[in-house]
Structure formats: C-alpha cells, structure tokens
Amino acid sequence: xxxxxxxxxxxxxxxxxxxxxxxxxxxxxxxxxxxxxxxxxxxxxxxxxxxxxxxxxxxxxxxxxxxxxxxxxxxxxxxxxxxxxxxxxxxxxxxxxxxxxxxxxxxxxxxxxxxxxxxxxxxxxxxxxxxxxxxxxxxxxxxxxxxxxxxxxxxxxxxxxxxxxxxxxxxxxxxxxxxxxxxxxxxxxxxxxxxxxxxxxxxxxxxxxxxxxxxxxxxxxxxxxxxxxxxxxxxxxxxxxxxxxxxxxxxxxxxxxxxxxxxxxxxxxxxxxxxxxxxxxxxxxxxxxxxxxxxxxxxxxxxxxxxxxxxxxxxxxxxxxxxxxxxxxxxxxxxxxxxxxxxxxxxxxxxxxxxxxxxxxxxxxxxxxxxxxxxxxxxxxxxxxxxxxxxxxxxxxxxxxxxxxxxxxxxxxxxxxxxxxxxxxxxxxxxxxxxxxxxxxxxxxxxxxxxxxxxxxxxxxxx
Numbered sequence: 001x002x003x004x005x006x007x008x009x010x011x012x013x014x015x016x017x018x019x020x021x022x023x024x025x026x027x028x029x030x031x032x033x034x035x036x037x038x039x040x041x042x043x044x045x046x047x048x049x050x051x052x053x054x055x056x057x058x059x060x061x062x063x064x065x066x067x068x069x070x071x072x073x074x075x076x077x078x079x080x081x082x083x084x085x086x087x088x089x090x091x092x093x094x095x096x097x098x099x100x101x102x103x104x105x106x107x108x109x110x111x112x113x114x115x116x117x118x119x120x121x122x123x124x125x126x127x128x129x130x131x132x133x134x135x136x137x138x139x140x141x142x143x144x145x146x147x148x149x150x151x152x153x154x155x156x157x158x159x160x161x162x163x164x165x166x167x168x169x170x171x172x173x174x175x176x177x178x179x180x181x182x183x184x185x186x187x188x189x190x191x192x193x194x195x196x197x198x199x200x201x202x203x204x205x206x207x208x209x210x211x212x213x214x215x216x217x218x219x220x221x222x223x224x225x226x227x228x229x230x231x232x233x234x235x236x237x238x239x240x241x242x243x244x245x246x247x248x249x250x251x252x253x254x255x256x257x258x259x260x261x262x263x264x265x266x267x268x269x270x271x272x273x274x275x276x277x278x279x280x281x282x283x284x285x286x287x288x289x290x291x292x293x294x295x296x297x298x299x300x301x302x303x304x305x306x307x308x309x310x311x312x313x314x315x316x317x318x319x320x321x322x323x324x325x326x327x328x329x330x331x332x333x334x335x336x337x338x339x340x341x342x343x344x345x346x347x348x349x350x351x352x353x354x355x356x357x358x359x360x361x362x363x364x365x366x367x368x369x370x371x372x373x374x375x376x377x378x379x380x381x382x383x384x385x386x387x388x389x390x391x392x393x394x395x396x397x398x399x400x401x402x403x404x405x406x407x408x409x410x411x412x413x414x415x416x417x418x419x420x421x422x423x424x425x426x427x428x429x430x431x432x433x434x435x436x437x438x439x440x441x442x443x444x445x446x447x448x449x450x451x452x453x454x455x456x457x458x459x460x461x462x463x
Contacts, residue, residue, distance in 0.1 A: 007046050011067040015049055015091070018059050022050040022097075033072075033092040036079045037139075037327075039338040039386060039394075040424065043085035045072055045092035052097055054170055054178055054209040061207065062176035064091055070452050073203040075116065075145030078137075080341045081422025083149065083202055087456040093207060095144055101125045102210065110167055110184055112212045115144025122213075131215045134159040137418065138324040144208045149420040150200030154323065157243075157376030158250040158282065159216065161418065166199050170210035174448040184212060197443075202420050203454035205447040219282035222250075223292055224310040224319050227279070227299050228272040232256060232359055232371070234303035235275045236352045239375045241298050243348060247291050251280035252376035253323055256359070259330065259370040266329030267322050272306065278323050280316070323372075330370040330383045337367075337385040340397040344408035345379040345417030354411055355380060358404055365400060367393060379417035405431070421458045429458070 007025070015023045024030075025047045034044025051057045064071050070090025077084055086092060098114035101122060105111065106129045113122060118140045122133050135146060137153035145151075147169065152161035159165070168182040181194035198205060229235040232254065239252045254277055255263070261273040277299070281291045296307055310316045331339060346354045355371070362369045362382070373380025384400060386393035405415045405428050415428035430437050440459045444451075451461055 007069070008067050011063060011069060012047065014063045015047070015060065018063070019049055019051065019056065022052075024048050030092075033074055033077070033084065033094065034086055036077045036082065036084050037339075037341075038080050038082050038422075038424065039340050039388070040082040040085060043087050045086035046089045048074075048092045048094055050094050050097045054172065057093065057095075057098075057172045057207055057209050058176050058178055060091070060093060061172050061174070065174065065176055065450070065452060068450060068452070070455050071207070072454050073144075073148065073207045075142035076118070076140070078139035078141050079145070079149060079422065080343075080419045081416075081424040083420065083422040083454070083457060085423060085456075087423065090452075095207075095209070096142065098144075098209065104129065104131075104215075105184070106131060106215075108184065109215045109217070110212055111215055112168075112210060113143050115142060115147075115209050115211060117143050119143060119146065126215060127218075130218050132218050133165075133213055134216055135162055135165055138327070143211050143213065147199050147208055147211050148201065148203050150418070152374070152377070152379075152418045154251045154253055154320070154374055156374055156379075156418075157252055158248060163196065163199055165214045166195060166211060167214060168212040169195055169198050169208050171198050171206040171208055173206040174450065174453050179206070200420065202422065202457050204444060204458050205453060207453070221285045221288040222280060222282050222311075222313075222316060223288045224251075224278070224280045224316040225292065225296075226271065226308045226310075226319065227277045227296075227304045228306050229275045229277070229299075230303045232275045232355050233352055235277050236355055236375050238277060238295070238299045238302045238304060240348050240351060241302070242295050243376060245294070245298070247294050248283070249279060249291065249295065249376060250282040251278065251320075252374070253278040253372065254355075254375040254380070255323070255326065255372040256370060258333070258368060259326055259372045262329040262333050262370060263322050263326060266325060266332055269322060271322075277304070278319065280320075326370070326372050327383065330368075330385065333368045333370065334385040334387070336387065338388055340384040340386055340394075340401065341419065342382040342384070342401050342404055343373075343379060343417045343419045344404055344413055344415060345377065346408050346411045346413030348376075348378045350411040350413070351375060351378050351380075354407060354413070357407060358382065361400065361403060366396060369400070374417075377417070378413070423456050426458065426460055
C-alpha cells in the first residue's frame with residue numbers, strides 16, 4: 001500500500017476552505033477508498049473529499065488542476081478492474097453523498113439523478129409510480145459509477161446496458177467546465193454523441209455528476225424459473241434457441257455445477273449441483289405463461305429437467321438474490337482467496353463453443369474456477385480463485401485469462417462485456433482494437449492534457 005504523499009499544504013487548505021470537514025487524509029478512510037472488489041494491490045489516495053453538488057465537484061477539479069494533482073472518482077467501490085485505485089496518488093472524489101433523485105418524469109419514462117444515487121435507491125423512489133430502472137449489475141452500485149463503466153447485468157438481454165439507458169449526462173471536465181451532453185428527448189441528431197463518449201469512459205475524460213436515465217413500466221406479470229441440465233452445453237443451447245425463436249425473455253443466467261454447489265453452501269439452499277439456468281419472463285399474464293411454456297419445451301429438448309417456478313415477488317427476489325450472491329458464495333470455495341474475475345462476451349452463435357472450450361480449460365486448472373454469466377447476451381464470467389500469498393496462483397490465473405481472452409477474440413468477441421478496462425485489461429484492449437486505441441489516446445490527451453483524470457486506466461499514454 002502506498003504511503004500518503006506530502007500533498008501541497010495550499011491544496012489541502014483550499015479544499016478544506018471549500019468543503020470543511022468533508023476533506024480527510026485519515027488513514028482508515030484512505031485505505032477504504034484505495035480498494036475495490038478486484039485482486040489488485042490496494043492503492044489509497046492521498047486525500048478523500050465528499051462533494052454534495054456539481055458545483056462543488058467543479059471547484060474541487062479546479063483546485064486539483066491548478067495544483068497538478070490526480071483525481072479519482074469513487075462511487076461505492078464495487079468495480080472489478082481496479083478502476084478506483086490511486087496508482088499515482090492524488091485526491092479521491094467520493095460522490096456517494098451526491099445521492100438525490102433530482103426529477104422523475106413519469107409520463108416521459110425518465111429520471112435525472114445525482115451520480116451517487118444507487119440503483120436500489122432509485123427503484124424505491126419510483127416504485128410508487130409503477131416504474132422501474134432495470135439495469136442490474138448485481139451489486140447496489142451507484143448510477144454514476146454504472147454509467148462510467150457502461151455496466152449491464154442480468155436484465156441486459158431484454159432492456160440493454162447503460163449505453164442504451166442513459167439519455168444525458170452532466171460532466172465536469174478536466175479543465176473544470178460543467179458540460180450537459182444532451183437534453184431529454186429519446187432521440188437527437190444534434191452534433192457529436194458526447195453522452196456515449198462519456199458512458200464507459202471510466203472517469204478518464206471527466207467526472208459524471210448527474211445522469212438522466214430511461215425508466216420502464218413495471219410489467220403486469222413476472223415469472224422466474226430454475227432448470228437444471230446434464231451439461232453446460234444443454235443450458236447455453238437452450239438460451240440460444242430461445243433467442244433465435246424470438247421469445248422475449250427478460251433474464252437468462254447460466255451457472256455451472258461448482259457455482260451451484262457454492263450457492264447451496266452459502267445460502268443454505270438445495271438446488272441440484274449441476275449446470276443450471278435461472279430465467280425470468282416479463283409481460284402480461286397470458287404472455288408470460290406462453291413464453292414460459294415455450295422455453296420449457298426448448299429446455300426439455302436440450303436435456304433440461306426439474307423446472308421450478310417462482311411467481312410471488314418474495315420467491316423471485318429469493319431466487320435472484322441467490323444468483324447475485326454467486327460471487328461471494330464462490331469466494332467461500334477457497335477461504336482466504338481473492339477472485340480474478342473475467343467477463344468475455346462473444347456473439348451468441350459462438351457462445352456454446354466458447355463455454356465448452358473454457359470448461360475444458362477449467363478442468364485442467366489447479367484452483368477452483370466457478371463459471372456463470374448472462375448468457376442471453378453472450379457474456380459469461382470465470383471466477384479464478386487465487387491465494388494472495390501464492391505468486392504461482394496469480395501467474396496461472398493470468399495465463400488462463402489470456403487464453404480466455406484470445407479465445408473470445410478469435411470468435412469475434414470482446415475482452416470485457418461489462419466490467420470495463422480499468423487498469424487490468426489495458427493490454428487486452430490493445431489486442432482487441434489495435435490502432436483504434438491510438439484514437440482513444442488522442443481523445444484522452446485532448447480532454448485531459450495533464451493526465452489528471454483517473455490516470456493509469458483504459459489507455460497507456462506512454463505508448
């Protein structure tokens with residue numbers, strides 16, 4: 001862990017004059033903000049600030065810019081690729097206290113929130129209006145962080161990712177300007193699409209302070225199901241055939257037998273410990289029933305058995321809570337281990353092939369590697385459980401991940417479906433997009449010529 005640098009006394013004085021007690025250099029707070037859910041070594045910032053408004057963020061950025069001090073935006077620290085690590089020291093800008101829902105336009109199906117609002121908080125605020133925000137990465141992440149990493153999750157097969165669900169952003173740029181990237185209409189042809197540029201930029205081009213998102217009506221009926229299979233091929237082929245038949249499933253998650261074993265131990269459940277699909281259907285009562293019957297028939301053709309249905313809200317919540325806890329359940333398979341998480345994504349026509357080949361690779365590994373993912377959009381995760389004090393484990397994990405990324409790229413896929421690049425996948429991005437990364441570097445230098453915005457993430461500027 002890096003020690004706090006001797007920050008310019010004038011810098012701290014100016015930040016304290018602006019925010020008072022919402023500026024801290026305490027070791028405990030710094031350590032908390034120098035880690036995420038990844039396996040990368042902790043890298044605390046030199047100071048942490050807690051702004052309450054876009055204007056305060058702007059003023060913090062202006063102070064840091066004048067003092068040539070790096071800035072790292074922070075939500076709740078659930079990222080998986082070292083996004084919030086202060087590799088070069090600097091000031092962490094914690095946006096979690098910017099947590100107000102600013103406007104809900106129920107008739108237009110959109111809402112504007114501060115960046116620190118979490119997805120669960122937003123859904124609680126809009127539930128009374130019969131609305132929901134469906135992007136669900138599992139963790140109760142902040143909406144600003146989800147926009148910055150272009151997050152998605154279990155509902156993406158029907159509702160899309162943050163890319164499709166962000167209408168507009170308010171961003172503080174590296175030169176301390178406040179920029180509104182768009183207005184609220186569902187479509188616009190007005191100039192460059194700055195909204196899409198900042199969505200997924202991981203805090204390297206500016207700091208997102210407000211987000212306008214799409215909302216959706218809560219469906220009349222929802223039904224969830226669990227179905228087990230003899231092998232992963234049958235489970236994944238069921239989802240692919242379902243999509244190819246145009247059946248509009250809302251969620252489709254495939255989990256390997258090892259993952260199911262971990263979930264049972266962690267949640268005291270009794271699911272079959274073999275490859276399993278978690279499914280959900282949204283629509284009218286008749287539509288949901290028809291979708292479920294069609295998918296059940298497809299599953300049977302591919303070896304599916306033991307369909308268990310959940311229609312009551314509490315039963316569906318319990319089912320999806322088990323799925324969302326797969327990460328933490330997996331950690332218990334090797335107590336004391338940390339997870340090297342992967343998230344390749346391939347065209348769905350190649351998904352079965354990719355998962356089958358990856359499963360064979362897992363069988364040769366020396367450590368447990370649960371596999372699960374959002375197979376409806378071609379995205380799956382391997383959770384490589386490494387012992388922090390065993391360098392050989394990490395080397396094996398890195399080699400496994402490189403083979404997995406190469407496999408996905410050979411199938412015209414991507415190294416990251418939803419976790420983002422951070423500091424951990426910079427080399428994979430270069431392998432995936434080649435010369436296009438030079439254009440990204442040019443954008444970074446244009447937006448942030450002093451390299452103060454979350455430096456060391458997404459692209460190398462020394463290339």
